[in-house]
Amino acid sequence: MTRVRFSLTAPTIMISIHNNFLQEDQLKLLYNHFYYGGQKQFDFFDNESINVRSTDVENSIDKIITSICKIDYDFYARAGYEVWANTIYKASNGLNLHVDCNEEAGIEDHCKRTAVLHIGKQDTFTGGNLLVEASGNKYTSETISSIKPQDFILIPFKDNRLIIFDGFYPHKVTPINSNYRYAARVTLTMAAWDKKINIVRNNYND
Numbered sequence: 001m002t003r004v005r006f007s008l009t010a011p012t013i014m015i016s017i018h019n020n021f022l023q024e025d026q027l028k029l030l031y032n033h034f035y036y037g038g039q040k041q042f043d044f045f046d047n048e049s050i051n052v053r054s055t056d057v058e059n060s061i062d063k064i065i066t067s068i069c070k071i072d073y074d075f076y077a078r079a080g081y082e083v084w085a086n087t088i089y090k091a092s093n094g095l096n097l098h099v100d101c102n103e104e105a106g107i108e109d110h111c112k113r114t115a116v117l118h119i120g121k122q123d124t125f126t127g128g129n130l131l132v133e134a135s136g137n138k139y140t141s142e143t144i145s146s147i148k149p150q151d152f153i154l155i156p157f158k159d160n161r162l163i164i165f166d167g168f169y170p171h172k173v174t175p176i177n178s179n180y181r182y183a184a185r186v187t188l189t190m191a192a193w194d195k196k197i198n199i200v201r202n203n204y205n206d
Contacts, residue, residue: 015134016072017155021117021162026060031120033057034186039087041201045190046080065190068115072164075113077192082111082199085119086206088176088185094128095173095205097144100191103200106141111167111191116206118161124183128176130155130163130206138168157185167191173206 053059069076099107100114131152187206
């Protein structure tokens with residue numbers, strides 16, 4: 001595990017980065033599932049149904065969430081988790097700047113914490129890195145566009161890397177270049193919520 005601490009103008013900000021987070025067999029299972037099945041927005045992972053999900057993959061995600069809570073106490077959520085997998089098969093412009101939020105309310109209604117798991121496969125593409133604005137400033141729909149390129153912290157894509165940060169941090173993904181036909185950039189994002197939200201489909205961002 002690598003913990004990265006940034007001293008900025010705001011109070012000390014912590015982004016935690018955990019390498020080699022999963023066992024290799026777990027990582028391979030997730031990669032194959034989302035490579036062949038494509039990106040997916042799951043139903044809300046409410047805490048009342050923990051470890052009794054309908055599929056093996058969902059039960060595996062439950063275990064991942066439990067493991068994250070053990071290393072990041074603030075990731076524990078009173079209501080549950082919004083979970084989605086992002087699968088990108090070919091070159092793209094990356095993913096736009098956003099905050100993980102209640103899509104029905106806007107970025108001011110953001111999640112408590114975000115965890116992004118890089119599943120694979122780093123040797124089949126370049127780019128696809130995570131950029132996080134971690135100054136501690138809270139942005140609105142009107143002010144988020146004022147963020148400057150130098151305000152971002154770049155976290156390179158690395159297989160089996162888990163990144164955890166506060167839910168109000170704006171973030172995006174850099175452009176992706178790929179020359180491999182049978183490979184994909186796969187990530188799993190988990191957002192912690194102290195209240196249950198309605199899941200909006202077809203909106204996949206790291």
